[in-house]
Amino acid sequence: MGISEFFQHLMNGLTLGGIYALIALGYTMVYGILKFINFAHGDILMVGAYIGLFVFDGLRGDAPLGTWTFVSFFIAMLVSMVSCGLLGMAIERIAYKPLRKATRLAPLLSAIGVSFILSNSAAWVFGTQSRKLNYPFDNTPISFGGVVITPHQILILVVSVIMMVTLKLFVDRTRMGKAMRATSLDQDTAMLMGINVNKVISMTFAIGSALAAVGGILIALDYKVYPTMGTMTGLKAFVAAVVGGIGNISGAMFGGILLGLLETFGVAVFGIPTGLKDTIAFGVLILILLIKPEGLFGKVEKEKV
Amino acid sequence: MKKRLFVFVAVVALFALVAAPVFAQGGSEASSPKIGFMGPMTGDYANYGVLSNNSAMLAVEHFNAKGGFNGKLPVVLVTEDTEGSVEKGLSAIEKLSSSDKIAGLIGPVFTGVSFAVGERVQNEGLIMISPSATHADITSIGDFVFRTVVSDGLQGEVAGRYFAEQLGYKTMAVLYAKNDYSQGLFEGMTASFEAAGGKVITSESFQVGDKDFKTQLTKIRSANPDAIYIPNYTAEMAQILEQATQLGIKIPFTSCDGFSNPEIYNLAGDFTDGVVYVGPAKVKESEDYSNFVAEYTAKYGVGPDSFASNAFDGTNILLSAMETVYKKTGKFDRKDIRDAVAATKNYQGVTGTINFAENGDLVAYQGLYKVNKTTPEYIGTFTVVDGKLVQID
Structure with missing residues (x-):
């Protein structure tokens, strides 16, 4: 393998990993606070992508690439984030809240149900063919001595990092973040201390879903928009979150990048047949669960007595 | 006495109820094919x-x-x-x-x-x-x-012969899906391309539904073939063409009859220029x-x-x-x-x-097309007779 091919694989792996990281952040945030895996996350992402697509196309019309496309893309993203935030809160209210005191399995199953409802409704309403979301900017690739990267790939990496830092600051430094951490530790005690736990949980879902919307729109630029777009990517992002230590925000970022690199190099260097690419992620999931179930960056939680 | 009659009538009625649809169905075979x-x-x-x-x-x-x-x-x-x-x-x-x-x-x-x-x-x-x-x-x-x-037998044969003899390609790469259609075309084209003196230097596969082909395309880019053959359906071909451009690949693409579906121009209209594909023979x-x-x-x-x-x-x-x-x-x-x-x-x-x-x-012929921006242009009608490429018109 030539040096430029190696670096190209590295770049491909990093950007693929950036996509996983982007989605894994939303997964991990909800889990970190509620100890609950929102399996509908990937489908909220899909809804976000559709909303983004319609708003962007509607605002843009036939305008050529320029400031206006950029502005309308930004507006589309904001609209999509707000709508998905509301959708996330509604889902929590309808499908998860009544089950809060039930066994741990109940909300998980409910989440899988929500996931199917969302993707099937989308197939019914929008049809199942892929739709193209046009780039709002010039996506001509940039070449560094044979190693090529597109502006879109850079954008994905940058947005993932920004999202990770902002999320961390929000959870660690703000009043709401503090309330979230308290809720995460012990809901009943938090309530006794005067924290509005219902509001905190609603807020968590709103933020998680808004993050999903951002991820959905950015991924759709490359992968197109279709009803099952969140399924496989969502599952892989979940694996990434587990690898990084679910609940750990920087762990999700790291897990995503690692998974992207493993998938790329597993095929390119270790000669795993390309048809088996998807099995790499799930092989890693099994390994992590066997060897280090708390994830690479997770804390071992002591059972409270 | 009355009671017995009632039972008899009831039984007849019940029989008629059950049997009627059966008779009706038997009779309807000729009435609504x-x-x-x-x-x-x-x-x-x-x-x-x-x-x-x-x-x-x-x-x-x-x-x-x-x-x-x-x-x-x-x-x-x-x-x-x-x-x-x-x-x-x-x-x-x-x-x-x-x-x-x-x-x-x-x-x-x-x-x-x-x-x-x-x-x-x-x-x-x-x-x-x-x-x-x-x-x-x-x-x-x-x-x-x-x-x-x-049959792909003919499509693959014409494709391989045409790429080698008319387009003069010496080496080719193939990126195909793990399904019967794509794999069948890959095997057919490879056999006839190599019989005509060319060589398929790398073949990469993927699962139907994949959206990221950059790993495979990067490997193909390094192998640097004369052309790349992508015998797939539009959803995958659109991704492949776009990501090849993103990777700076300037190698020409060739494809199969799946490319004749106009959906490809909706999904990847910016990247279809110059693609040569084997499709249906045009009846002039x-x-x-x-x-x-x-x-x-x-x-x-x-x-x-x-x-x-x-x-x-x-x-x-x-x-x-x-x-x-x-x-x-x-x-x-x-x-x-x-x-x-x-x-x-x-x-x-x-x-x-x-x-x-x-x-x-x-019993058939194949057509060859070359895409100009987003319009396929007809090159000609071909078939293979006894291992030789023959142009009909």
Whole structure:
């Protein structure tokens, strides 16, 4: 393998990993606070992508690439984030809240149900063919001595990092973040201390879903928009979150990048047949669960007595 | 006494109630003959199924407008959705054959589904005419399996010969999907390209539904072949073409009849310029074809793809075979219909003159196209005779 091919694989792996990281952040945030895996996350992402697509196309019309496309893309993203935030809160209210005191399995199953409802409704309403979301900017690739990267790939990496830092600051430094951490530790005690736990949980879902919307729109630029777009990517992002230590925000970022690199190099260097690419992620999931179930960056939680 | 009479009447009434539909069904075989269509009507591949189903509907409409069988019996078309999956296809043929009691099947659209459904129609003695199942082995399932599309055997042979002899490629890379259609074309093209003196230096595969092809494309980029062959469906080809551009790949792309579906220009219109693909042979100066395209386009808002044109001819051949059988016997016997289709001689369809080979394959030619921006331009009609590429016109 030539040096430029190696670096190209590295770049491909990093950007693929950036996509996983982007989605894994939303997964991990909800889990970190509620100890609950929102399996509908990937489908909220899909809804976000559709909303983004319609708003962007509607605002843009036939305008050529320029400031206006950029502005309308930004507006589309904001609209999509707000709508998905509301959708996330509604889902929590309808499908998860009544089950809060039930066994741990109940909300998980409910989440899988929500996931199917969302993707099937989308197939019914929008049809199942892929739709193209046009780039709002010039996506001509940039070449560094044979190693090529597109502006879109850079954008994905940058947005993932920004999202990770902002999320961390929000959870660690703000009043709401503090309330979230308290809720995460012990809901009943938090309530006794005067924290509005219902509001905190609603807020968590709103933020998680808004993050999903951002991820959905950015991924759709490359992968197109279709009803099952969140399924496989969502599952892989979940694996990434587990690898990084679910609940750990920087762990999700790291897990995503690692998974992207493993998938790329597993095929390119270790000669795993390309048809088996998807099995790499799930092989890693099994390994992590066997060897280090708390994830690479997770804390071992002591059972409270 | 009264009570006994009441019981008797009740029993008779009950019997009539239960038996009536049975008799009615027995009698209705001759009163409303049905044919079936099967293809992906929803899902990522719906573009293929919908276009072909339109053709079947159009053919049926024409037939019924002329009065149907013997000028009085209209035919009914029953459409089933497979979503391109084998499981859905099997339950669809179950329904069509046993519940709808169709006289013949147009479809399935996909090769993988056709393998499974082909076994079933063969066992049930029901004729099937696929407009698009191209794998070389489809027609070897049995004598009830026909197609109005060229076998990959020929498509791959013409492709490999043309790439080597006319385009002068010495080395090629292939990026194909792990399904029967794509893999069949990959193997056929490779065999004939290498027989013509070329060499396939790298072949990469992927799973249907994949969206990221950068790893495979990066490996191909390093191998630096003269051209890349991508025998796939539009959803994947669109991703491949776009990501190849993103990786700065300037190697020319070649493709197969899947490229003749216009959806590719919606999804990847910026990247289709210069692609050479093997598709249906164009029938020049055929008034039938231009009439068909005009009527189809006026009716459904889009033009037919090559599979749809095949489906139109397939449906018409099936209907005229049924008519022959009905005139002779007054019934729609499945075996008789199969024999009548097999006896088709120089049928003038919209895709040209149609004859079936002994095994149910279409006797045929291939067309070559080169895309100029987003418009395919016709290069010529080719076939392979005794291992030699022959240009017809």
